[in-house]
Amino acid sequence: MIEIKDLSVTYDRDGKTPYEALDHVRLTVPKGTVCAVLGPSGCGKSTLIKAVAGLLPAATGTVTMDGAPINPRQSTIGFMPQNYGLLPWRTALENVLLGPAIRKQDVAAAKQRATELFAALGIAGLEARYPKGLSGGQQQRVALARAFLLQPDVLLMDEPFSALDAITREEMQDVFLGLWQRERVTTLLVTHYVEEAVYLGQEIVLMRTGGRIAACLENPLAGQAGARGTAPFFEMARDLREKIREMKA
Ligand code: ADP
Numbered sequence: 001m002i003e004i005k006d007l008s009v010t011y012d013r014d015g016k017t018p019y020e021a022l023d024h025v026r027l028t029v030p031k032g033t034v035c036a037v038l039g040p041s042g043c044g045k046s047t048l049i050k051a052v053a054g055l056l057p058a059a060t061g062t063v064t065m066d067g068a069p070i071n072p073r074q075s076t077i078g079f080m081p082q083n084y085g086l087l088p089w090r091t092a093l094e095n096v097l098l099g100p101a102i103r104k105q106d107v108a109a110a111k112q113r114a115t116e117l118f119a120a121l122g123i124a125g126l127e128a129r130y131p132k133g134l135s136g137g138q139q140q141r142v143a144l145a146r147a148f149l150l151q152p153d154v155l156l157m158d159e160p161f162s163a164l165d166a167i168t169r170e171e172m173q174d175v176f177l178g179l180w181q182r183e184r185v186t187t188l189l190v191t192h193y194v195e196e197a198v199y200l201g202q203e204i205v206l207m208r209t210g211g212r213i214a215a216c217l218e219n220p221l222a223g224q225a226g227a228r229g230t231a232p233f234f235e236m237a238r239d240l241r242e243k244i245r246e247m248k249a
Contacts, residue, residue, distance in 0.1 A: 036201025
């Protein structure tokens with residue numbers, strides 16, 4: 001379980017006007033669930049992900065995993081940035097095997113698991129390609145393989161599907177869901193797409209400008225492959241849009 005308590009981040013804009021990008025955020029992500037944080041651009045979603053990953057040393061408050069402060073040396077944190085974060089000078093397979101190589105893990109075992117993941121993600125045969133020779137969706141699949149290969153204690157995803165066209169985005173949400181259902185990785189996913197939050201997040205957290213949490217909702221529709229296009233799905237998405245509109249008013 002991830003527990004975020006009173007997490008605040010202030011950016012020092014131009015060295016003059018401090019800007020509070022996260023304001024005492026409190027959030028719990030139970031083990032083996034996906035928490036979707038939904039909010040407009042600029043509300044502090046990336047800041048939240050970075051702070052949880054420990055990339056913002058100036059953040060105040062606490063982030064704990066199973067009761068202990070989250071520590072990248074002790075726990076494996078999977079991070080999927082918006083631009084996939086693949087190294088252009090490494091092949092798809094080399095990118096995926098980077099984590100185990102750095103951690104000096106058994107590379108042969110990692111290779112076998114990578115082969116399984118490439119097959120599960122529909123990218124078998126692309127192992128030797130460099131990122132520039134892959135489409136956006138394929139790069140995304142490689143980034144997912146890299147994240148899941150590590151079997152992370154927590155997976156942090158920063159608008160992972162935003163750069164894709166609408167059809168590919170839905171396809172990738174399905175690919176993610178298939179993999180997630182196999183591995184049940186505790187995931188914090190930030191997005192500005194209402195439907196993405198409804199499709200993937202068992203809990204949906206609404207964030208408002210100024211880095212504040214406005215509401216947390218249980219979402220019984222999450223993770224149901226056939227849910228898109230059903231009446232309850234539309235209703236949930238409509239209610240969320242309504243809440244977002246109210247928040248802005
Ligand atoms: P989101 O991911 O929801 O679009 P961000 O977390 O990227 O939002 O940004 C939240 C706010 O903090 C925005 O107003 C943004 O301009 C500001 N911000 C983000 N990073 C920095 C930074 N390094 N320095 C100053 N301001 C920043």
